[in-house]
Amino acid sequence: MEQQSIQREEWNSKLGFILAAVGSAVGLGNLWGFAYRSSQGGGAAFVLLYIFVVLVVGIPIFVAEFSLGRSTNTSAVLAPIKAAGKKWSALGFLFLIAPLAIASYYAVIMGWTADIFFQSLIVGLPETTSQAGELFNLIHNGTRDFVGQIFSLVLAFYIVSGGIRRGIEKLNKICMPILFIILLGLVIWAAFLGNAGEGYRNFLFNFDLSQLANPTTIRNAFSQAFFSLSLGIGIMITYASYLNKKNDLTKQAVQIASLDTAVGLMAGLITFPIIFTFGLNETISNSTIATLFITIPSGLGQYGLIGRLVAILFFGLAYIAAITSLISLIEIPVSALIDKFKIKRNRASGITIIFIFLLGIPSALSTDLLGDIDAIANVLLILGGFLVSFLIGWVIPKTLDKELTNSGSSLLTRNYLKFMLKYVTPVLVAWGLIISVYDLLKG
Ligand code: PHE
Numbered sequence: 001m002e003q004q005s006i007q008r009e010e011w012n013s014k015l016g017f018i019l020a021a022v023g024s025a026v027g028l029g030n031l032w033g034f035a036y037r038s039s040q041g042g043g044a045a046f047v048l049l050y051i052f053v054v055l056v057v058g059i060p061i062f063v064a065e066f067s068l069g070r071s072t073n074t075s076a077v078l079a080p081i082k083a084a085g086k087k088w089s090a091l092g093f094l095f096l097i098a099p100l101a102i103a104s105y106y107a108v109i110m111g112w113t114a115d116i117f118f119q120s121l122i123v124g125l126p127e128t129t130s131q132a133g134e135l136f137n138l139i140h141n142g143t144r145d146f147v148g149q150i151f152s153l154v155l156a157f158y159i160v161s162g163g164i165r166r167g168i169e170k171l172n173k174i175c176m177p178i179l180f181i182i183l184l185g186l187v188i189w190a191a192f193l194g195n196a197g198e199g200y201r202n203f204l205f206n207f208d209l210s211q212l213a214n215p216t217t218i219r220n221a222f223s224q225a226f227f228s229l230s231l232g233i234g235i236m237i238t239y240a241s242y243l244n245k246k247n248d249l250t251k252q253a254v255q256i257a258s259l260d261t262a263v264g265l266m267a268g269l270i271t272f273p274i275i276f277t278f279g280l281n282e283t284i285s286n287s288t289i290a291t292l293f294i295t296i297p298s299g300l301g302q303y304g305l306i307g308r309l310v311a312i313l314f315f316g317l318a319y320i321a322a323i324t325s326l327i328s329l330i331e332i333p334v335s336a337l338i339d340k341f342k343i344k345r346n347r348a349s350g351i352t353i354i355f356i357f358l359l360g361i362p363s364a365l366s367t368d369l370l371g372d373i374d375a376i377a378n379v380l381l382i383l384g385g386f387l388v389s390f391l392i393g394w395v396i397p398k399t400l401d402k403e404l405t406n407s408g409s410s411l412l413t414r415n416y417l418k419f420m421l422k423y424v425t426p427v428l429v430a431w432g433l434i435i436s437v438y439d440l441l442k443g
Contacts (some may be wrong), residue, residue: 002337008073009164011242016169018252022234023172023324025260028109029228031318032292034264035203035271037220039281043202045211047265049221054257057222057428058229060420061385062236062253064392067403069240070249076234077336079241084395091387095234096333098380102233103329104360105370107156110322111148112293115139117315118309125301133300139293145364155352156326160334161349168327175320182317187266189310190273202281215439223378224433229260231383234326235328238335248407250417263321270314274299292318330356371411375443379436386429393421402439 011017014026038046072079076095080088119125119135126132139145142360190196211217226232240249275281278299296314300307330352337348363370397418404414 009242010244012165012169014247014252016165016173017239017243017247018255019172020168020324020328021230021236021252021256022259022270023176024230024239024328025228025256026176026263027230027290027321027325028106028113028318029224030260030264031267031271031321031327033224033227035268035275037224038203038268040166041211041214041217041220043206043208044204045208046217046220047204047213047251047268048207049217050224050264051261053221053225053428053432054229054261056420057385057389057425057432058225058231058257059253060417060425061231061389061429062229062257062403063249063417064388064400064421065231065236066240066243066249066253067392067393067400068388069237070243070247071399071403073241074240074277075335075339076237076332078339079234079237080391084391087289088391088395091384091391094380094384094387095237096336098233098377098384099235099329099332099371100356101377101380102357103326103356105363105373106322106326106329107149107152107356108145108360108363110152110319110326111145111150111364112136112139113315113318113322114148114151114291115144115277116297117312117319120283120297120300120311120315125297125308125311127298127301129294129298132294132301133209135297136293140364140367149360149364150357152323152326153357154328155323157349157353159283159323159327160330160352161346163345168331171327172324175324179317179320182313183263183266186270186310186313186317190270193273193277195277196273199274199276200269201227202276203268203272215442219436219439222382222436225423226385227378228264229257230325230328232381232386232388234330234332234384236387238326238332241335245406248409249403250407250409250413253309271296278302322402325348329378339405375440379433379440382433382436386426386433389421389426389429393418393423397422 009019010216018082034050040046041049047258068079068083069076072082074082077092080091080095116139126135159171161167162170190199193199230236262263280295297311300311303310330349332347333352333355337343338345339352363373400418400421401414404417409417
């Protein structure tokens with residue numbers, strides 16, 4: 001019996017694993033992070049730098065995390081120790097605190113998302129920016145955001161305790177196709193807005209070369225890449241630990257990174273036309289969080305019934321994107337508890353959820369605190385990414401080779417990734433990390 005309870009689950013299908021990883025990656029970070037960071041960091045310069053980071057840093061780290069997870073067959077918290085000994089327990093610890101920290105405020109923001117969704121569905125939208133601001137004040141003050149936070153955590157508990165196949169994989173198989181359909185529909189709708197062209201220009205074609213040397217733009221590109229791809233935090237290690245040996249890790253890394261980047265770009269193709277059509281460009285650069293929760297509702301509020309319908313779809317989409325990310329964050333400590341203490345999944349999920357709720361109380365009470373925790377957590381992801389690439393590239397390069405060979409990778413791919421993870425990726429991430437820490441402390 002004991003044997004049965006500790007037997008590790010496996011994904012039902014290759015597609016199930018990819019969708020779960022995409023589900024983790026695609027989240028609120030794509031929908032608001034991309035738009036506001038790009039508006040802060042000179043549009044196209046940010047977008048180009050972001051794509052560069054995804055290609056040179058993101059994809060190799062995906063492969064590194066997958067290799068670590070699949071070879072050790074254990075949760076991210078324990079994997080570094082299993083692979084390279086006790087010295088690496090600090091990395092395991094990082095993979096415990098970073099997901100807990102992010103989940104704690106992520107659930108709060110999800111609560112706001114649910115609130116605006118129901119607001120558009122039942123009551124209607126605010127018509128001016130100041131009304132939208134008042135509404136947002138109501139939402140994120142006092143008891144109201146606890147309701148949404150608890151709702152989201154209970155939902156996540158229900159899914160994660162269902163297990164890999166019957167919980168996480170099943171949810172993603174249902175949600176991801178719906179998400180892509182709504183997203184595509186909204187991109188097409190936004191293309192017909194009055195000032196869509198100006199929105200696109202600011203988002204994609206407003207190229208200011210000097211922005212490439214701006215520390216904030218560099219930090220934004222690294223933070224956005226790690227956060228959006230769910231890297232440097234142990235999720236891809238944990239998800240890959242439920243993988244069988246036959247999957248082609250490199251191919252899947254490219255697929256997941258491409259889908260996630262496509263969603264970020266598509267979200268920009270929705271939000272920028274809305275922002276420029278309704279003359280709201282001032283409001284986005286003022287606040288990080290306001291973009292999604294003040295600007296979008298007040299823009300759509302000027303557009304009558306259709307605007308309301310779009311708001312329902314947009315915030316419904318955001319919620320779907322977010323729940324598939326939240327469960328991945330929760331799965332890391334849950335799988336660690338199961339692996340380490342051999343307790344039942346139900347119990348591990350319950351403990352984790354309660355802990356995340358308590359940890360989220362400061363964020364529910366203060367958006368400033370929430371912003372601070374977010375900024376610090378983002379730097380932790382970059383640190384995690386550096387350590388993982390260093391671990392795989394320098395300490396256990398044989399593991400990478402073996403996993404890639406198992407994946408059926410060609411010699412060229414293998415050599416390319418070994419080279420990148422040794423000489424290119426860690427160096428670039430170290431550079432990004434130093435600039436990010438500098439920029440964080442300066443701010
Ligand atoms: N990638 C998710 C998003 O873009 C957030 C996330 C970050 C999820 C880190 C898991 C780990 O919203």
